[in-house]
Amino acid sequence: MVLGVLVVWPIAFTVFRSLYNRSGDAFIGLGNYRTMFRAGSTRTAIRNNVVWVVFAPSIVTALGLIYAVLTERVRWSTAFRFVVFMPMAISLLAAGVIFRLAYEGDPGRGLANALARAAVDVVHRPGPYPGARPADDAVLGPDNGGFVSKVDFSPRQPALVGLVGLRPALVPKSATAATVSGDGVVWFDFSASGGERGRLDPGEKGLPGVRVEAIVDGRAVAGATTRQDGSFAFDHPPSSPYRLRLSPSTFRSGFGGVGWLAPSLVTPSIIAAYVWIWAGFAMMVIAAGLATIPRELLEAARVDGANEWQVFRRVTVPLLSPVLIVVLVTLVINVLKIFDLILVVPPGSVQDDANVVAVEMWNASFGGGRDQGLGSALAVLLFLLVLPAMVFQLRRMRSS
């Protein structure tokens, strides 16, 4: 009896309370529900909850399955499982702090962007002189991130290319005073003592490492890279007048960092944090299920000539499907109630974009809204969202 009251009472009370106003003294029918669905914040919350339910449980289960299957054949599987399960021990709040740190926007400070930068820089090496531009716009014009000359250069006369708009710190220490030699020179057309733009003044430094190309009839016929004094000599000196191109690779700026916590990315970023926490759980449950699969079945499939992928796809996964469904449903229930991470990971200005129903409920009734009627309506909404998965879970527990 007492227990029965314990189940029914909070639900009944909450449903009842949701029909009353802020202070609980006036009946307003479905008014709170109307307010709730009209509020943009609730709509964002529901949309985010949908994103969470669609992606988080499936990603966690898939990773858990992969880890469980792979660790089965590895001697040090205990150590691996230990490491991946560890985040389950810590609070979601601490995990939130960890990921708030990791998602720092500046690649010099946030781990996620530092790793991303390391990966991006391998494919797209940043150039030595990002932001530099020609001193004389009449001579060189922009070209796909690089520059190309508007006039022809003669093969026998050295080309003079002055660049400005460069942070002096970017000029390498090894650079020496610019000298005119070979087929031309690229130099930093700026010196502390002044000097005239477009003219090679004494004390101005050459820019080493600039990639230049000679273009004849729209085709690159020769290339060169500038030396310490900025001078360059073509590998196949052109015999006719040519246009000079400064390669875009010289001016490409480095990876500036992804805005992990920007409004459009914040939910996927928090989902990644959630995956980090829960993959260990899925892995453990699935590994336990895997241990109950009779080895002979797998062996029989291998003897019949199935490769590892086919064994996995046709034997392991179907036999595991009850376990996978349990993991999935457990995670769906858990994800619908997600709260702590949303409160901690996004900065204040992005909080609204990351909103979910559980947070909205807390906000409305305790956090700042102080409207327990609206809060109750949101609690009822949350309850209804969780209900189908709950019923499934109850059925399973009753049958076991």
Added chain:
Amino acid sequence: MRRLVRLVASAPVHLFLVAVGLLWLLPGVGLLVASLRSAPDNARNGWWNALRHPHELTWSGYSHLLHTPRMVHAFWNTVLITVPAALMVLAIGALAGYALAWIPFRGRDWVFLVAVALLVVPLQVALIPVAELYGRLGLYGRIPGVVFFHVAFGLPFATFLLRNYFAEIPGELLEAARMDGAGELSIFLRVVLPLSIPALASLLIFQFVWVWNDLLVGLVFASPEAAPLTVAIREQTRQFGSNIDVIAPGAFVSMVVPLVVFFAFQRYFVQGLLAGSVK
């Protein structure tokens, strides 16, 4: 030779798992290292720079934390909430589990069914009713109120888990004890409990970690005076950039206790958490 071939064939799997393992470790290591750096260092660049300049590392964040009365107080609040909540759930859950498993009374199955049903009621649904109830009883904002809420929400799971475990104990053992003249209480204490150490340990550890890590219940039911560590840290995260030197060590301290429990009682810990995941 064949072993060598197998080793080469499985190399990608090993490499993949090592990479994943590192990926899983890195964020946590990041927090640990960040908590050992000064605020200006953390503001200037990422924690990994400290690996090249180990002399940068300092305990100042932790000593600063020790001299922040709010945080120290919050730590003790967490202890005062967690220990009683875990022990009470264990004691009451064990008694209820025993009654449901071995003492026949009318409506027993119904009580068990209700306990199972309670398992799946989301915590959020109970927040507002209990808050109003506490307001009337004068429990709102105080530590006992937080403890009671945790106990109420821990009991269904405890009862469910222990009843199922107790029910597996062979009836002959209990009969034999009864023949020797033992009463219900001594059967419970001398026969059932000693045989159920693994389940009791898993439950205790799960409950301890669950309450220790809780944020929502503390946020709703604890006044600033009674706030646990998680709530105090969450207060700090509102100015994340400026006081990382409090947040990082604070978060790490809050992690250390469950992690120590995890290291010490791995098996029970995993079992408890897997069983408790239905919550």
